[in-house]
Amino acid sequence: MATSPTRRWIPRRTPLSMRNVTHQRVRSFTAIAGLCFAVVLVLLQLGFLGAVAITATNVYNRLAFDIALVSPEYEQFYNPSSFPRSRLWQAKSIAGVVDAKPLWTTMGLWRCPPKPLDPSSTSLFDRIPVVSKPPRGVIRRGLCIIGVDLDENPFRGKLGKAIDAAASRLRVRRTVILDRLSHPDFGWAVRNEFNGWELNNQEVSIVDGYELGSGFAADGSVICSEENFVRFEPMANELEVNIGLVSLADSGADIEELVEEMNRRLPPDVIALTRDQLDDRERYYWVRNTATGDLFGFGVFVALCVGCVVIYQVLSADVISRLPEYATLKAIGYSNLYLTSVILKQATIYAIASCIPAVAIAAVLYQITAALANIPMELTWQNILFVFLASLTTCMGSALLTVRRVRTADPAELFR
Template sequence: MLAIPLAWLQLTYQKGRLAIAIAGIMFAVILIAMQLGFQEALFKSAVLLHLNLRSDLILIHPSSNNLLNLRQFPRRRLYQAEGFAGVKSVHPVYIGLAVWNAPELGVKEDILAIGVSPQAHPFLFPNIQPDLEKTLLPDVVLFDRGSREDFYGAVAAQYEAAIAQGKILTKEVTNRAITIGGLFTMGVSFASNGTLITSEQNFLRIFPDRPIGNINLGLVQLEKGAKAIAIRDVMRSQLDQDVKILTRQEFIDLELNYWSEATPIGFIFGLGVIMGFIVGVVIVYQVLYKDVSDHLAEYATLKAMGYSNFFLFGLILQESLLLSLCGFLPALSVCAVLYSITQNATGLLMDLNSDRIVQLFLLTVAMCAISGTLSLRKVQTADPAEIFD
């Protein structure tokens, strides 16, 4: 019971050193939190479309490994898949990068364009279906209100203003005039800053060189109670090798694996977390080591009075845990502000939820505990006979 006040008194004895230690821990926690936030934003944003596809099985080209690298494969494979037992319906999806012309910004930017059959109800986005049916009209598209305004302009606000005035909003995509027929909400990713959804016919008008017989995705919906894995295996054994059949989760995992393993960005964020952790360990270690060195005579006195090394070890570890609390709480407040600023500036999903808070706290405690453990070696050398000789 006496050890906790003693640990606190030792930490607060030199308030300047304590302030430096807290600042160092805050810096390390904020660095770790931002790297983890960017990494999670990368993974969440990468599969926003995948999670909103209404499909049990997905057909893709065997060489495809991420959303922006979905190679084309014959549409007839999708119709062949429709003949398997347990298949309810199949629907083609066209995907490509179009050029968005924003003369008010003086720029032309790529935008992700998706072509589907509106009658197929291919998406899980809330309230999208009524507007999606509008894309059956020539050159009508839906615009993602989560797209970056600095790339494409304030399209969502312009559309709502036009609707209020009974007008239509027209834009230019790949040298073709298009009409914004509605909005949906998906959001940006590291690969794409904006998205359009339209019908197959309008997609082929935007991409006149694309053959109608080649698609990028095949959506397969199964009958109620059908086993997706079993049907997938049957399809794999009977369809040609120019198509790959995946479950919905396998399609999501394919995208996540690409960003985490096949690109340097996933490695960079992971390395950032490790570096932040090491920085924190070094800072706390230096503080605790200096504190132990300054109080070595007191530790030697306690040992001469009969206190064991175990007691002294507990004292140092308590100091490290108190430091973790002192640094973690203010750092958490700063992280909340930085997450909000980053999300507003980039549109990426930066969420400081309870799981992230617990993860950060455990990393902070581990960081300080490792530092305390390393500094224990100095306590072991506290020999009363030598110090008071």
Template structure:
């Protein structure tokens, strides 16, 4: 026999063994279909749990940057004591004009932000609310609602716009969402009257369930500890054609040259600020760590479920496996068969879990008012974790399979 014929026969033999192995794994699953359905439901539950935890974790990152995403600027200046966007600490108010003097800087816009107490105008219950004070001539946010007419209304002391994503327990008249019907409502903010003159659409974060927008003068009336000599953030737009990193370095160099308190301001590009904000909420807050641990727990739970399923199946078919060994099939064939079976379980359970996750994402987003979305990253990650989970369980269950000796037949 020629070498090419031998090689062809070996290839055919390998293909046949692969078909036999896959057919045997599939037969094990379909032999007792009710048990298989229960197994798929158990593994699907673990996969769904991973999707939900990752969805919640993703929403932490999305809500962390909800404000920064609407700031059309290139560089952000913040205090060295900055914690997160709703607790930004303070900079000197003259930092903005100093930076504005740089030729490569087009504008340096101040933003005041803080969290204070809102009193529900209907039942008088207190709630924590974010207050954002903007320069009405140079708004910090890119919002279509900030028309010239609306900014004119905000010139009146105590006038505010309220985010329509603010939760219902802040007291909208219809009991569900703030809207045109609430224009003219006077609420108490830190004991001071605040008149709603309109709404805007931005979205709240996990640090506060509601937000209002006002002038910097009104901000100083509504937020304790604020001062006209201080500002929370300074947003810098570079001149056209200026490289982002070069512009950031020029701003940082200008502050260093000034020395004193101004030189201590942190200078970040807007993208770096967003990354830092997400990282802080992922790794330094209880809520981010809880959801990250939830993903790990879901993998462990799924692994335990998968192991119980595969170990039970091996025990139920121990005599069949022993027969195969008596017929001359090696241990490696049996191991690959079990791993094929575990891969099939993960593959079958994955699609319905994706559909269930999409439904739950939509329901949770609607009820909780936070964005939860499916991403390609989550799909790929959960698919890999599902295969890892099931195949690891299969490797552990192999211990039972190795006991499948021909002597067990007698």
């Protein structure tokens, strides 16, 4: 039997949610743009928060060790306290340990060259404040000083090779190698032209460079020999170390069991930690115990609140303007549940439509921020999923607050 041309398939229900979005285009664009702005803010805050966690373990990721020895007063890498160097020799006597290398670290003041180095060489364009930074004289900035035993280089990879290549020059008094990725103020670009380098008010020579990257505690670093470290840091001595880096003979050994044994056998002025435990302590300190982590975490909350307010205002205005239409639907038999689903679907459309461009914009801003601030900004799938679910939840919450007007509306009152 042939199908009648008049009996075509017709949708049982008109997609009112999509019709509502496309009917008032300006209002819908405002909602999507406002939520998109909030989502971009959330992604940026999460990116900064992730950068805090990444930079917290940046140095440890370049070090070769299985177990770390630190002082009980250890706070974080840049403020590690110290313990007797003899504890490293004691650790070497424990079965399964093949080596225990020392590492020193502290913060110091670096004498940065003026900008520009030669004021007479500046052009008229460089002197326009709007397009260039104003010239400045010599300044001092804090940076991280890392001391190593050149005969027991603890670093691995390219950084370890850079130290080995400069080892003979680092044995000379008051010499350092400077991180190429440090803030430009530290002067890597003019290392061969400037002659007034100082570290903690002592003359110093830059003999080479390496690549490590900056963090939120220090945006620059230098590496030197242990002898020079003691010269630069008056409170340091060769009988005390800040961090001990223990390597095991068998990489498949039970590290946690060895850590427990070390903590039993070594005096209480030092504690042993696995690499994971040390990394967790660093991340916890920077994310939970500092204003940096709290600031970015609060930024996520504020951005979500902005998105919630924008969506609520738009949906509320849309529902108020369409109350007669919703009243008509209720009068002809549509339930409150159906009308609620229409508004919830409309909010879902806003959430999806705002997240797609927001992720694209955030990806571009991540690249710009990483290049300008020299910090690792990673747009992870976990953050994208979190932001989508958060924006969807925000939209759903705003929709549920708005839908009360429809549920309590009386068709008879609206058309009286």
